[in-house]
Amino acid sequence: MTPASRAAAARRAGRAGQYLALLCYLVFLAFPLLWLISTSFKPARELASLHPTWIPGNPTLANFRQAFEEQPLLQAAANSLIAAVCAAVICVVIATPMAYVIARRRSRLATAATGWVVISQAFPFVLVIIPLFLILKNLRLINTLSGLILVYVVWALPFALWMLAGYVRAVPRELEEAAAVDGAGRLRTLVSVVAPLLAPGIAATALFAFITAWNEFFFALVLLKTPEKQTLPVVLTHFLGAEGVADLGPLAAAAFLATIPSLIIFAIIQKRITGGMLTGAVKA
Known part of the structure; x- marks a missing residue:
């Protein structure tokens, strides 16, 4: 050889x-x-079999029917969808210009924002839930989706800002300089030149914020009291009995349905994530 x-x-x-x-x-x-x-x-x-198999011997939809009969899954899914979509949109709208400033300007504000990103990720949920509850109580936002959305935005914003800042740094400065020569201001440059190039980053950030809000359990459990306001992760816990024994069939059926929206959202925007930056440059 x-x-x-x-x-x-x-x-x-x-x-x-x-x-x-x-x-x-x-x-x-x-x-x-x-x-x-x-x-x-x-x-x-x-x-209940002691020898579980991968493929059901007698497939049935009874678990899905029982899950919908026992718990208000549609209302809970609607609440989760509203909270997740609003949180993702608001997070992207706020994070995009902030990420541009942090990535393009070396200032105390940029340094402070970067430090905020690092420190905020170290805070456990339990540490902030009491002061957060008191603040929302004073604002009369307890047991409201608006208060929950506000919490989700604040919680996801640091990491979203960090993600988008990395995408902004990858955009060539020469494109912004060319736009400035043509008379475009900072805002016009951000909207017409930088934003199209950030499409993959914006899509990835929106997906992160959506999934974070869709799967979040602890804040929703503490801040939402009435059953009609509860989100899907909270309602899923209702399939556990008083002694912690799970109603496994309906729980699995409801949990499977809860994963579908995330998969659909990812399938919709995955082309934007993998589209690359050259396509955005041509459009710009």
Whole structure:
């Protein structure tokens, strides 16, 4: 075997190893979802079996019917959707100009904002929930979706700001200088030149803010009291009995339905995430 053929064989082996590792990783990520889907279609007898199987022997929709009959899933899903969409939109609208300022100007404000991003991520939920509750109580925002949306925006904004600042730094300054030569101001440059190039970053940030708000449980549990205001993660806990025993079939069915919106949102905007920045440059 010649050195060239040995090198080619080594490259093929390395590539096969990479694909194998990627396949194992995908199986690892997909295992919980596949098991959840399988459990949601199993009848009670199979769920109680000591020898569970991957594929339900007698698939049934009874778990889904029971889940909708026992809990107000549609109302809870609507509350979660409103909170998540509003939080994502507001977060992106606020974070985009702030990220531009932080990335383009070296000032005390930019330094303070960067420090705020780092420090805020170190705060546990329990540490801030009491002062947050008191503030929202004084603002009369307890047990309202508006108060919950405000909390989600504040909580997701630091990381969203950090994400978008990285995308802004990747935009060539020459494009902004060319816009300035043409007479465009800072705001016009941000809207007409920088923003189209940030489309992948804005989409990724919006997805992050949406999923963070959609899956959040602790703030919603503390701030929302009446059943008609509760979000989907809170309602899912109602399938647990008084002694912590789960009604596994309906719980799996409801949890499976709760994952669908995130998958749909990701499928819609994934083209924007992977579109790259050259497309934005051509549009600009």
